Every structure is written in structure tokens, then in C-alpha cells.
Amino acid sequence: MFGMGFTEILIIAVIAILFLGPDKLPGAMVDIAKFFRSTKNAISSVKDTLEEEIHVADIKKEALAYKEELTKASSEITNVTNMNMNSITDTLLADDDVDVVVDKRDKEEDVVTFKKKKKKETPKEEEKIDV
Numbered sequence: 001m002f003g004m005g006f007t008e009i010l011i012i013a014v015i016a017i018l019f020l021g022p023d024k025l026p027g028a029m030v031d032i033a034k035f036f037r038s039t040k041n042a043i044s045s046v047k048d049t050l051e052e053e054i055h056v057a058d059i060k061k062e063a064l065a066y067k068e069e070l071t072k073a074s075s076e077i078t079n080v081t082n083m084n085m086n087s088i089t090d091t092l093l094a095d096d097d098v099d100v101v102v103d104k105r106d107k108e109e110d111v112v113t114f115k116k117k118k119k120k121e122t123p124k125e126e127e128k129i130d131v
Contacts, residue, residue: 016028
């Protein structure tokens with residue numbers, strides 16, 4: 001009890017008998033027991049009230065469920081974005097008029113731009129004829 005052994009409890013009882021006397025000791029013990037019981041009940045009721053108000057376990061489960069949904073959604077968006085970029089790149093690479101330029105500004109971020117190729121200009125018929 002309270003991390004005390006039998007000898008410590010015995011010493012406290014002897015000191016209580018000396019200070020309170022044999023007449024007042026039983027009443028004091030009852031009052032101490034009532035105090036501990038009421039303290040225990042108060043702590044228990046506060047704990048129950050807080051658990052009812054907060055619903056910690058339910059909130060934690062909901063938060064984990066939302067986190068899982070967000071993780072799935074972000075991975076799906078990443079997959080769709082990658083698939084769309086790949087299909088756009090493949091389509092544009094098939095076209096001879098487009099150059100794909102990958103600009104590596106940072107190691108973390110690759111910027112892809114699509115620029116039109118400059119067409120080789122052939123001299124017009126009028127310029128070909130030199131008189």
C-alpha cells in the first residue's frame with residue numbers, strides 16, 4: 001500500500017496512537033478512509049467525464065481512417081498524373097514537329113516543356129531565280 005512495508009505502517013500507527021490517543025483513533029481512521037474513498041470517486045468521475053466528452057478513441061480511429069483515405073487518394077492522383085504525362089509525352093514524341101526539353105533546375109524537380117521545332121525554311125521560288 002503506497003509503496004510502504006509493514007514496518008512503516010506499524011510505526012505510523014504507533015505515532016497516531018501516541019498523538020491521538022486510543023479514544024480518538026477509531027474516529028480519525030474512519031475520517032481518513034472517507035477522505036481516500038471520496039478522492040478516489042472524484043478522480044474516477046473526472047476521468048469518466050473527460051472520456052465521454054472527448055471520445056479519444058473514436059477520434060483517433062476517425063483520424064487514422066481519414067489519413068488512410070488521403071494516402072490512397074494522393075497515390076491514385078500521382079498514378080493518374082504520371083500516366084497522363086507519359087501518354088502526352090509519347091504522343092508528342094511521335095510528332096516530328098515537337099522537341100521535348102527536360103530542364104533540370106533542381107535535383108528534386110524536373111520541368112518538362114514542349115517547344116515547337118523551327119521549320120527549315122526553303123528559299124521561295126522568287127529567291128531561287130537569279131537573273
